[in-house]
Amino acid sequence: MSQTEEGVFLLRPRTLFHFPPVDVCCHTCDNMCTGRCSRCIAVTLYPLALxxxxCNIVLFFPDANTKYAKDGHITEEVKYMGGLVGGGIMVLLPALYIHLTGKQGCCGNRCGMFLSIAFAAVGVAGALYNLSVAALGLKNGPLCKVLLIWSTPFKDSDYLTDDTWWVKCTEPRNIVQFNTGLFGTLLACGCLQLVLCAIQMINGLFGCLCGTCSKKTII
Structure with a gap:
């Protein structure tokens, strides 16, 4: 109700529901700072990919010797290149683009954040491949020389919890510890990469809907 200059009171129409302006909603979402989150995720993915x-390259040279790779006496899962292709290239390239979405410019906008969802999905696929190969490598155990025969003596066994059987491998030297340590590292990296890329997919969705937290968002 309001009063005019003549002193007559007029009724002001009221609506049953009041919706906040779209700008207010997007400003609330912007406070999440999707651009800054993208930069943090990318910076974390770089060392994990590296x-x-x-780790994948080192796995080709047990006992720091090249002869096993030349003779083909390398654990089968190493040849799948889960760390080089999956956890490496398939994560590093999305990380580079995700980093760009956190800056002002051609990618630091809603369209760029939308594309980051697809790039992050590629990272998820790479991380899953890395994780799967590493888990399989740990499960099957290394290829090693038992007496005079090259085989995988620990396949489908619980050798990880019982190190008394590790002496069965006479060559390469300390191959069980070598494979277990490197495949274990790849497994941990794959898990972290998977979580970070999944978070970026959600972050990219929010950034696509509401923009980044840059001072000037380019639509």
Whole structure:
């Protein structure tokens, strides 16, 4: 109700429901700072991808010797290149793009955040591949020389909890510890990469709907 200059009171129509402006909703979402979150995720993915690549390459040279790779006496799961391709390239490339969405420019906008969802999905696929190969490598155990025969003596066994059987492998030296340590590292990296890329998919969705937290969001 309001009063005019003549002193006559007029009734002001009221609505039953009051919806806040769209800008207010998006401002609330912007406070989540999706751009900054993208940068943090990308910076964390970089070392994880690098570690995965290094671990996969090192796995080709047990006992720091190249002869096993030349003779083909390498654990089968190493040849799948889960760390090099999955946890490495398939995570590193999305990480580079995700990093760009956290900056002002061609990718730091709603369209860029939408595309980051697809890139993050590629990272999820790579992380899953890395994780699966590493888990399979730990489960089957290393290829090693038992007496005069090259085989995988620990396949379908609980060798990880019973190290008394590790002496069965006479060559390469300390191959069980070597494979277990590197495949275990790849498994941990794959798990972290999977979680981070999944978070970026959710973050990208919010960024697509409401924009990044940059001072000037380019639509």
């Amino acid at each position: 570690i995965s690549i290094i």
